[in-house]
Amino acid sequence: MSDFIQLVVSGIALGCLYALVALSFVIVLRATGVFNIVPGGVVLFSAYMVYNFHVTWGLPFGVAVVLTVVLCAAAVLLLDRVLFRPITNHGSGHGTFFAVLLVGIGMLTVAEGLVVAIWGSQPLSMNDPWGLSKITIGSVSLTDRDLSVIAITLILLGAFWYLLQRTRVGVSMRAVASDPEAARVQGINPAVISAVAWICATVAAVLAGVMLGTAVGGGINPTIDQISFLALPALILGGAGSIGGCVLGGIVLGVLQSLAEGYAPASFGSGFGQVVPWVVMIGILVIRPSGLLGSRAMRRA
Amino acid sequence: MTGTDPILEVSGVSIRFGGVAALSDVSFAVLPGEFFAIIGPNGAGKSTLFNCMSGLFPPTGSIRLNGTELVGRKPWQIATLGLGRTFQNLGLFDSLSVIDNLMVGRHVRIRGGVLDGALRAGPARRAERAARLRCHAIIDLLDLEAYCHEDVATLPYGIRKRVELGKALAMDPTVLLLDEPVGGMNREETEHLVHYITSAQDELGLTIVLIEHDVGMVMDVADRVLALDFGKVIGLGLPDEIRHNPAVIEAYLGVDVAAVSAPSPSPGAEERDEQEREAMT
Numbered sequence: 001m002s003d004f005i006q007l008v009v010s011g012i013a014l015g016c017l018y019a020l021v022a023l024s025f026v027i028v029l030r031a032t033g034v035f036n037i038v039p040g041g042v043v044l045f046s047a048y049m050v051y052n053f054h055v056t057w058g059l060p061f062g063v064a065v066v067l068t069v070v071l072c073a074a075a076v077l078l079l080d081r082v083l084f085r086p087i088t089n090h091g092s093g094h095g096t097f098f099a100v101l102l103v104g105i106g107m108l109t110v111a112e113g114l115v116v117a118i119w120g121s122q123p124l125s126m127n128d129p130w131g132l133s134k135i136t137i138g139s140v141s142l143t144d145r146d147l148s149v150i151a152i153t154l155i156l157l158g159a160f161w162y163l164l165q166r167t168r169v170g171v172s173m174r175a176v177a178s179d180p181e182a183a184r185v186q187g188i189n190p191a192v193i194s195a196v197a198w199i200c201a202t203v204a205a206v207l208a209g210v211m212l213g214t215a216v217g218g219g220i221n222p223t224i225d226q227i228s229f230l231a232l233p234a235l236i237l238g239g240a241g242s243i244g245g246c247v248l249g250g251i252v253l254g255v256l257q258s259l260a261e262g263y264a265p266a267s268f269g270s271g272f273g274q275v276v277p278w279v280v281m282i283g284i285l286v287i288r289p290s291g292l293l294g295s296r297a298m299r300r301a
Numbered sequence: 302m303t304g305t306d307p308i309l310e311v312s313g314v315s316i317r318f319g320g321v322a323a324l325s326d327v328s329f330a331v332l333p334g335e336f337f338a339i340i341g342p343n344g345a346g347k348s349t350l351f352n353c354m355s356g357l358f359p360p361t362g363s364i365r366l367n368g369t370e371l372v373g374r375k376p377w378q379i380a381t382l383g384l385g386r387t388f389q390n391l392g393l394f395d396s397l398s399v400i401d402n403l404m405v406g407r408h409v410r411i412r413g414g415v416l417d418g419a420l421r422a423g424p425a426r427r428a429e430r431a432a433r434l435r436c437h438a439i440i441d442l443l444d445l446e447a448y449c450h451e452d453v454a455t456l457p458y459g460i461r462k463r464v465e466l467g468k469a470l471a472m473d474p475t476v477l478l479l480d481e482p483v484g485g486m487n488r489e490e491t492e493h494l495v496h497y498i499t500s501a502q503d504e505l506g507l508t509i510v511l512i513e514h515d516v517g518m519v520m521d522v523a524d525r526v527l528a529l530d531f532g533k534v535i536g537l538g539l540p541d542e543i544r545h546n547p548a549v550i551e552a553y554l555g556v557d558v559a560a561v562s563a564p565s566p567s568p569g570a571e572e573r574d575e576q577e578r579e580a581m582t
Contacts, residue, residue, distance in 0.1 A: 168408050168429070175394045175405045182392025185355045186406045187380035187472060 002140045007262040008255055013146035015254020016153035018277075020208040021231035022238070022246040023160065024201035030177040031197030034088055034097055037104035038079065040228025041111040042072050042205035047213030047220045048119050050206075051126050065210055073202040079107075080198055085191075108225055115222045123221040126214050149211050153247075156207060160200060161243055169196055230274065233281035253277040308333040308508050309476050314353060314362035314372075323349045324360065324532045331476070336502065337510045338523035340543075342552055346532040347512040348389060351478050355379055355386050366476060380406075385474025387465045389481040389512075395454035399445060399464050402453055403436040406471035439470050442504060443497050459490045463497060470501055479511040483518060491515065495522060516553070520544060528552065 024039035046068045053064035087099050164170035175183040176193050184190060212227060213220040231250070238249025253276070261273030307330035314327045324346045331337045339347050353360040356376035364371040371379050385406070394402050440449055443463050448456055453464055462482060469477055482498065483491040495518060502509055513519045519526060519540070526543040528536035536546040543549055 168404075171397065171401055171405055172408060174397055174401075178394035178396050179392050181357065182388060182394070183405065184376035185357070185380055185386055185392070186468065187377045187408065188405065189375070189377045 003262065004259075005140045006142065007258045009140075009142050009150075010146050011255035011258025012251055013149040013254070014258055015234070015251035016149050016247075017208050017211060017227065017250070018231045018234040018254055019247045019250030020153055020156070020204045020211075021227055022234040022250055023157070023243060024204040024208070025228075025231065025235060026243065026246055027160070027197045027201045027204070028194075031173050031194050032084075032088065033177070033180060034084075034100045036084065036100055037228055038076065038084075038107060039201050039205040040104075040225045040231075041108050042076060042202055043209040043212065043227060044108075044111055044115060044222070044225035045075075046072055046206040046209035047126075047224055048115055048124075050210050051124055051213060051220055052119070055124075055126060065206065068210075069203055069206045072206055073199050076198050076202050077195055080194060085194075108228070111225065112222050119222075121222055123219045125219045145211075145214060152207060152211070156204060157243065157247055160204075163200070164243065169193070173197060230277055233277040233284075236281045237284050253280060256280060305332070307331055308367055309354075309510065310363070310365040311350075311354070312363045312365075314350070314360045314364060316349065316353060316358055316360040322532050324353070326362075327529070327532070327534055328362075329527050329534065329537055331508060331510055333508055334506065335508055336499075336522055336524045337508070338519040338526045339510065339512045339529060340514075340516055340519055340526060340549075341529035341535075344531075345529040345552075347529055348480055349532075350529070351386060351480050351512065354478060355384060380472060383473070383475035384478065385469040385472045385476070386478035387469045387480055387482060389484055391461055391465050393453045393461060393465055393468065396452065398450050398452055399448050399456075399467075400433075400436055400440065400450060402464055402468050403439060403471040404432060406468050407432040407436055435473075436471055439467050442470075442501060443467050459486060459494075462486065462494060466494070466497065466501070470505065473505075474507065476508045476510065479509060481512055481514060483513070483515055491518060498522075 021039065021043060024042070025035065025037070028034075028036050028039065049068040049071065050061075050064045053059045053067055054061050057064075059067070083103065084100055087103065088096055090096070162170075164173060172183070172188050173193050173196070175186065176188060176190055180190060183193075208227070209224070212224050230253075234246060234249035234253050236249070237253060238245025238247070257273045257276045260276045264272045309331040311330070312328045314324055315322065316324045327346075327350060339350065341347050349358065352358040354364055354371065356371065356374055356379040360372060362372065366379075366382055366384055369382055371382070371384070374382075394405060397405070437449075440446055443466065445460070445463060445467060448460060448464070453461055456464065466479070466482060469479075479498065483494050486494065498509065498511075499522065501507065511519070511523070520543075523540055525538060526536070526540050527534060528543055528546065528549045530548070530552040535548040535552060536543050538546070
């Protein structure tokens with residue numbers, strides 16, 4: 001039983017990481033109307049940058065994270081300005097959608113190469129800021145790291161929910177998602193909205209990258225951006241377009257994956273857990289294409 | 302008509318799409334407080350003209366609002382200068398409530414940066430409350446109280462048309478462009494909406510430029526009428542002058558304009574028959 005609870009808690013923590021990455025996709029999707037995989041690259045770079053600032057240069061962990069957020073946000077805003085906005089300004093529809101997706105996938109590959117060139121291909125270990133200490137409740141022992149991941153994710157999700165539902169910027173973002181042209185003639189500058197969205201997405205992706213990088217045993221390696229692909233099933237499962245959907249989808253998949261890794265027979269192979277999210281996604285697409293919490297906003301994308 | 306200097310001045314506006322001249326050298330001026338109507342058959346360039354005014358298309362020529370050049374400005378800048386508009390096919394934000402749809406337009410009138418809005422600091426909070434009061438006043442004016450907190454996606458067409466009007470009014474425009482506000486409505490619904498438009502105009506001191514297919518309605522309410530056909534101005538004057546303008550009559554199938562109330566199809570060449578035109582005039 002205690003094994004089960006431990007697996008569920010670490011599954012929720014894993015699911016929170018999926019949720020954060022999925023969230024960064026959803027925010028950009030809603031504000032620009034186009035799916036963009038570049039936050040996956042932010043996950044990768046931010047882990048290495050925090051490692052570089054915190055471990056190599058010895059800056060305090062918090063400072064390293066803030067510095068990384070600022071630098072990544074600046075880089076992403078620049079990319080949006082010189083690369084993605086020109087593509088989306090030229091048109092809309094499937095062509096643009098694929099152009100942005102392919103450019104994004106290309107950039108992930110470039111990012112992996114850059115990371116290897118700068119930091120090498122060996123896994124790196126961040127001085128784990130949460131420590132490896134465990135909290136033991138009865139026979140169940142939970143790592144600090146799992147609990148931190150869950151707490152940080154919930155705080156960030158709450159902040160994003162407030163921003164989108166309760167503030168002027170949020171209402172404007174939802175207006176742009178609903179009808180970009182009408183929003184422009186209502187006095188909304190889409191460049192401002194997309195910048196705010198990219199900054200929010202960067203914050204979510206950096207936190208996901210940092211938490212992945214400090215994973216017990218896992219550490220940082222040049223392929224941690226692969227989580228951006230594992231976050232896609234979370235997006236689909238939850239119903240792309242809603243924050244609640246990302247969280248629900250991410251957590252359900254994280255727990256399923258964790259349980260599969262814990263209980264699947266050894267003959268299934270060590271990578272079986274990572275297959276589970278995809279199997280679930282395929283099932284969901286067939287049975288309930290709009291996801292568990294389907295949102296109308298997705299129609300436009 | 303209350304002023305002498307035009308509030309909106311369109312001069313020499315042209316735009317081509319591929320090989321087609323959608324607008325050719327269109328010029329006219331609208332006076333403050335005027336109810337100005339633009340008529341013309343399908344494809345005459347009416348909506349294109351609106352899109353040029355609100356910055357969605359880049360025309361050549363000049364469009365001035367209160368003396369400020371609009372050509373070359375971005376749509377949101379033009380909105381902030383006081384040019385509001387509605388869309389023929391509705392530009393509503395389906396996932397937002399009626400009040401939030403209005404608040405979107407109101408946001409451009411709230412001073413203060415993005416973070417003020419997010420943190421709801423003192424002045425921003427007061428501005429937010431003032432904006433909400435203003436939106437509620439518009440909702441009252443349009444009798445939309447019952448739908449205030451409903452998502453617009455769930456509302457019937459006639460109500461959505463009224464929300465579209467309210468959304469434009471919420472921006473406090475000095476000039477309001479209405480793109481076929483009564484399109485797709487029956488006689489009774491049309492009368493209701495016209496009543497809301499004219500009472501909004503009286504109450505808020507608006508200048509209105511309206512595109513309409515429903516020529517009968519236009520002749521009743523407009524101060525002056527501009528007629529377009531194939532992107533060119535074919536008539537400009539008082540409703541009575543337009544009613545008897547031969548070029549306008551020809552554009553509208555040679556039928557007496559006053560008798561036309563339903564949308565007319567674009568005339569084919571063979572229908573522009575000399576005989577028929579003579580018979581009608």
